[in-house]
Amino acid sequence: MLGPLASLKVLDFSTLLPGPFASLLLADMGAEVLRIESPTRMDLLRVLPPHDHGVSASHAYLNRNKRSLALDLKQPEALEVIKQLLADYDIVLEQFRPGVMERLGLGYEALKAIDPRLIYVSITGYGQTGPYKDRAGHDINYLALAGLASYTGRADSGPLPLGMQVADVAGGSLHGVIGLLAAVIARQQTGVGQHLDVSMTDCAFSLNAMAGAGYLACGVEPDREDQMLNGGSFYDYYRSRDGRWLSVGSLEPDFMKQLCTALGLEELSALGLSPQPAQQKKLKEALKTEFEKHDFAELCSLFAELDACVEPVLSLGEAVRHPQIKARELVTEVPRGDGSTQPQMACPLKFSDGLPEPRHIGASLGQHTDQVLAELGFSAQRIEELRAAKVVS
Template sequence: MSGPLASLKVLDFSTLLPGPFASLMLADMGAEVLRIESPTRPDLLRVLPPHDRGTSASHAYLNRNKRSLALDLKQAEALEIVRTLVADYDIVLEQFRPGVMERLGLGYEALKAINPRLIYMSITGYGQTGPYKDRAGHDINYLALAGVASYTGRQDSGPLPLGVQVADVGGGSLHAVVGLLAAVIARQQSGVGQYLDVSMTDCSFSLNAMAGAGYLACGVEPEWESQVLNGGSFYDYYRTRDGRWMSVGSLEPAFMQALCAALGRPELAAHSLKPEQQRVLKQALQVEFEKRRFDELCELFAGLDACVEPVLTLSEAVAHPQLKARALVSQVPRGDGSSQAQIACPLKFSEGLPAPRHIGVAVGAHSDEVLAELGFSVQRIAELRRSKVVG
């Protein structure tokens, strides 16, 4: 089983989360992904705890199914190796600040001259243009500038530092994969590749799908706990008697009626969405939830279609029958005969996907193999290692 993207070959110069998550998706779907890594400046993700047998669990997951070629891009011979590879690759994915690849002689125009079919993507915080293009940033900054944080939080405590990197993954990675595959389809018609400029701030701004639409069309500026879906209604989380939490999303009348009946307060279902009535409703629901333990509420709502679900820990989520039925945990070979549990590819294809091949590997684990495929002799590879062109 080769996967739907088995025909694609990707050179991946990215590090940390956005680019690697994008190339992970491509690799899981069968693409051949070759990471180009520095032998002297390792990806910081490699040292991020926790570690499993000395390897960062995050790195092992985000870089599974990928090969690694360690090259010192400050040396001319290393750049020549990249140019040789480009002739046979479909996609270049890079995540440096604007201008870095151009200064190395590996920008889009230079590589397009070698391979006109090349699809070249740059993922950055702010894009290749604009006054912030050279500015440093992280996920929290992109969400702040995109307006997302201005209405995602609580009135008494402000914006929430989200546990999931929404700008990096939801903004950068997922938009990147969509753009790359669209460019592949376009190339099938035109025969030529193109350059894609992905800004995590731009993509985060596009995630303001409902609040942003309301502001631009109607001038309604969203604030914390002011809308139906951001804490301004009963649609929220509720603390249980023993300090756990339940999620309540019973928006439709039938679900609201089921919720209130289960709590023994059917009259609460008559409340409208007017702000003053919603405040009263939320207070009443909180009182009812705090009367019961978490396990009691789980049992109470287990058989009801009321859009009420428990807030699970990761260990509980892994063991949940729905996630288990969907096979969302996969055992991935470490390379020594053992395996590591990882989050599986969530996409379900009727033809299936190839089994995971290996976790993320050491820097340059495939350097000799890749160079041999390019026709380098054992002696020449040894020379390149001695001169530290290759790691």
């Protein structure tokens, strides 16, 4: 089985999370992804704990199904290797700050002159233009500048560090894949490629969705705990007697009726639709009181039989063992290369024709250097010369 993207061949110059998560999705769907890695400046993801069999679990996951070519892009011979690769690979994914690839002789215009069909995807924090284009940043900064952090969290304690990288993944990775595949479709129609400028801040800004639409059209500035979905209504998390949490999203009348009936609060079910803050506060306090009368297991058992949009907050370990996650086969075994396998999160996309089985965990640095160069026609002697000159490793 080859996968729906088996015709795509991608040179991946990215590191850390946004680019690698994007190319992971592409590789899982069958694309051939070749990582171009510096032999002198290690991808820090390789040393991020925890480690399994001496390998970063995050790196092993985010870079599965990809080959690794260790190439020093600052050396002139490296540019010739890239030019030869472009005869076969017609998609480039890079994550350097604006201008870096140009200084290396690998900018879009330079490579487009070699192959007009080239699709070139640049993922950065702030984009290729604007006053912040050269500024350093991380996920928390992009969420802050995009306005998202202003109405998340609690009114008395401020925004929360979310624990997962929304701007990196939902912004850079997913939007990068969407844009890349759109450019592929356009190339099928026109015969030419294009440069895709993906800013994680831009994409995070678009995630404002309903709140952003309300502000731009109506001037309604959202604040913490003053919107229906950010803690300003009963839609929230509730603590059990033994200190666990459950999520309540019973927005529709039927769901609210089941919730209130289960907790002996039938007379309050009509408050769920009330736009009045005082009514929402009354309902929320009543729910809080009732949830705190019961242990977590009791509440889970109670709501398991109801269609009330109430679900427990699970640890990762509990999520892995949950029957829904297991039924959807969201954990897969990936070969390590030594005959054993590593459990990893599976590709979440379900195709009726299926996807190819995972081939291997993230490769060691330069694991496929000799193989790739041999495919390009380099002799064993020339490969050794390049290695001696520290162009490759």
